[in-house]
Amino acid sequence: MGTTKKELFSLEDNQVAAIAKAVGHPARVAILKQLARLDACVCGDLVDVLPLSQSTVSQHLKALKEAHLILGEVEGKNVCYCINKEVWEKAQSLLTDFFSRR
């Protein structure tokens, strides 16, 4: 318990849920918006923009990375994040389809 019984649901339902879950926090929404806006990647400028500590922002970035919605590339001392275009488009179509029902 406390654990989602993923095995019991369809792949698609799990995919939709996983994406939605990753987006389900205002900080992560804000991060994704920033990354979309800047098109090119950014790094820890995100920390400056967000009203959260560095460690907390790092956690959210990790969550988004685990959902494959973003990519992080090391550039010397910095890490450059950007939207994972492929997965983003997949997510877009999954969610669009989902909400187009009815």
Place this chain on the structure above:
Amino acid sequence: MGTTKKELFSLEDNQVAAIAKAVGHPARVAILKQLARLDACVCGDLVDVLPLSQSTVSQHLKALKEAHLILGEVEGKNVCYCINKEVWEKAQSLLTDFFSRR
């Protein structure tokens, strides 16, 4: 801590996050799909369709109701759930806009 600092984010970011959070579980995805498919409302047939106990399904329905994505109407002994069309469309446009970035 353990609590999202919603105050620190924009209304829109919070709205997007709240909807995504509600959708962020495969059981709730499955419920919403069913309700969309049956167009007309259903009741505890949902429990039969889902691989979860009645109490757990009830919890998920509560979560969806709190996100205003669904409506529940008492009909004698039964409760009839259906998608909240207005909010659903709002959610659709919010999420579509969100994913249309970039």
Place this chain on the structure above:
DNA sequence: CCATTTCATCGCTATATTGCGATTCAATAC
């Protein structure tokens, strides 16, 4: 009245999430 059915809620356990400060590690700067 009592029994049954339908659903919500309580009470509990297990696990996950959010947040932060402190620490660590790698890369640069000196």
Place this chain on the structure above:
DNA sequence: GTATTGAATCGCAATATAGCGATGAAATGG
């Protein structure tokens, strides 16, 4: 080499979530 900077991770506390069985409350059936 040491110092500094950027970012991930650790460790912790507070809270939230997922799941279930049991109990409750309202409506129907007798």
